[in-house]
Amino acid sequence: MKQPIQVVDLFAGPGGLGEGFSSVRMADGDRVFKTLVSVEKEASAHRTLTLRAFFRLLLDSGKDLDPYFEYLQGGEHPRNREDVHDLWLEAEQEALRLELGGEAGNNALDERLQKGLDHQRDWVLIGGPPCQAYSVVGRVRNRGKKDYRPEEDKRHFLYREYLDVIAKHSPAVFVMENVKGILTSRVGKQRIFGQILEDLHDPIAATDRKAAAEATDPEERYTIFSLADSGVYYPRSSDDLFSDAPEPLSEEEYLSFVVKAEDYGIPQTRHRVILVGVRNDLVNRIKAPNLAQQLRMHRSDKKKQPTVKDAISELPDLRSGLSRGDSKEAWYSTIKRVAERVAHELRSQPSDHIEKSDLKRMDYLLRQVATHPYESLERRHEPKSQPRARVRGTDLEIWLKGAIPKDSWGLWFNHEARGHMEEDLARYLYCAVFAKIMKRSPIGTKDIHLDYLAPKHANWKSGKFADRFKVVLEEQPSKTITSHISKDGHYFIHYDPYQCRSLTVREAARLQTFPDDYYFEGNRTEQYVQVGNAVPPLLARSIAIKVLEVLEREKEENSHQPHSTVLEA
Incomplete structure (x- = not known):
């Protein structure tokens, strides 16, 4: 039996991004991706996340779905039912309520990953660090606060918790989502997005996990791709894989990382920055231009755009x-x-x-x-x-x-x-x-x-x-x-x-x-907040399929094995 690809979901909210990845199945019905752990600090969103983890486990167990739907209609909570108690305990192991950015939360996550993550296999990191500090509305609100200083607002730097996991555990691929305002957000006079790209390109150097004089292995770095434009990725060419100072992208190229949800079958004009990072040992085998082409999502027919x-x-x-x-x-x-x-x-x-x-x-x-x-x-x-x-x-x-x-x-x-x-x-x-x-x-x-x-x-x-x-x-x-x-x-x-x-x-x-x-x-x-902050799961599914294609192609390059067949629904 083929093992599913492990997924770690940080700043998960109610789980929209993880739901899209979890929905992808092989031709035999098995899930392609399996969430090892999802992390959320807000209590109600964490309860939603745990309940959804339980639902997926129940669905895959082959048991009757009554324990779930009966609860939704006012019945007994699954945690109190003997027939599904084991599944509920497993769901609680998957969905963790942690606040990243502090010692306790970071240590608890690190311990969970050290014990549960199979570092010998390719795995995927997904998530969207909180966006209040980057959003246009949030920045206007902050300017109205007396003595507000962006460089002292830790929300600007929560992406570093995401970065820390990359540096420590080296996922084959990561997917990071945020509001469009991150492209123009500044700390002092510096555009923070350029720094984010640079840090994600070389996460080990960015988190100071090696002595300053010791160069990072180029294959431990990442190339950052756009899902909307196959001509834009960072660093630009294969030569830059070994460069310590890659050339910055232009402001126009920054916009190429914006994914417009309505272009991909979503009944909503939601525009978000989505970055896909691929570890450079994979990039070296497949080549960056080929990966850029493969990761570009195909836009849906505007005439069939759902309303x-x-x-x-x-x-x-x-x-x-x-x-x-x-x-x-x-x-x-x-x-x-x-x-x-x-x-x-x-x-x-x-x-x-x-x-x-x-x-x-x-x-x-x-x-x-x-x-x-x-x-x-x-x-x-x-x-x-x-x-x-x-x-x-x-x-x-x-x-x-x-x-x-x-x-x-x-x-x-x-x-x-x-x-x-x-x-x-x-x-x-x-x-x-x-x-x-x-x-x-x-x-x-x-x-x-x-x-x-x-x-x-x-x-x-x-x-x-x-x-x-x-x-x-x-x-x-x-x-x-x-x-x-x-x-x-x-x-x-x-x-x-x-x-x-x-x-x-x-x-x-x-x-x-x-x-x-x-x-x-x-x-x-609280329910409205969860829905408003989430990634559309159907869009996340399209992203997950692209990530799978990259990982399958990497295996094919290595072993000449044919691609697996993915169910489309």
Whole structure:
């Protein structure tokens, strides 16, 4: 029996990157990659990570999946069930709650890797160091803090914990993900991304694990590849494998490390920096230009690009909640009232930017909502197995179903609408109606011109809040799902005016391509944060397949063995 390739997942969050790697199977059904350890410090994300590790173990054991799905529907926790207790203990060994960057967390991880990692075989390191210090929003927030100094912000240097594992344990390949803002982030006057590339190229030298006078073995260094552009890698040529001072890349070439998720079958415009490092002994055998070609992911057909509607339309309709005095009757009455008020305001306040014909169409739809609101909607979906009404079959649809039993329907979890103030319901309703008619999201006061809808911000009309309220458009990929969705729903308004709400955790998860059997632990706010911070698992799967191709090719170069066959779903 062929042993799976070991994977170590650092800063794992709820496990999106690891899920993509774990999903790749050989033609005989065996998993190609097996997570040895995943590390996360946040409590609720760690619980999600552990539960998912248990689910995979249960799935591979051949046992019935009831212990998992019964727990999701309110049943006994797997840790308390004798029939699967051994699997739960194994899951706890896989998912570790550690804070890297401190002595205790670093030592615990190192001990686990020393005991469990087979250093005689190729293995893969994956993960994304925390991005708050690199994101544009985070940097703006930091500039507002008195006495803030980037060089004293340890979050800028958490990638060094990732680097430390590379230096100590020499993975054959690593995959590192971060926000696009890392390309322009500075510490002092220095761009930190150039330093990151240099450190990842020679991790042993960067972590001072050898005397300064002793040169690093060139084959222990790494070449860093782009997944989006086969012409860009660092260092540039094979000659640079043995160079102590490789030439820096240009700022334009930095952008070649940005992977645009919507180009690869993900229903979301998520742009992230993803670096793939390959150890130079492999690079020397395969050659850097060949590897660059092999690692480049093929873009999907834009005509077949999945949309928000493709991803979430089959989920049960829900009503929003009222932040005060919520009930089905109260919601119904509120929606009628705000719809009538917005329609009246629309008729009485002309717009300089919206055509009269479009205003009339918006008014008509608002009056339809006021006259015939959805009276039967629930605020929360109760998962319940029911016969399937139909079978859907696109690649995305099959992926999203996960391991939900084929003879069941209605097993959706984490699908509950949040509560909103009446004023925000009015704004959500208007914005969803606007998007339905105009096929775009409204832009600040230019499009949200009604006095009734103006937030109580002194500078609302200044133009600084152009993106304050945004609709997730049904016929396009979603905008980026971020952790900000945990704060409020203003940037993530559902496209259906009749539901008048923001996205649920499950809808956000589907746009992130988490399968329906993926359950998020914690309260709703914590669940939103986990989903927003994750790597889309379906994108991670595409990356994993590319990594596998590299490792298989390396074996072929060494032993002339044919490539193995990988299942595509």
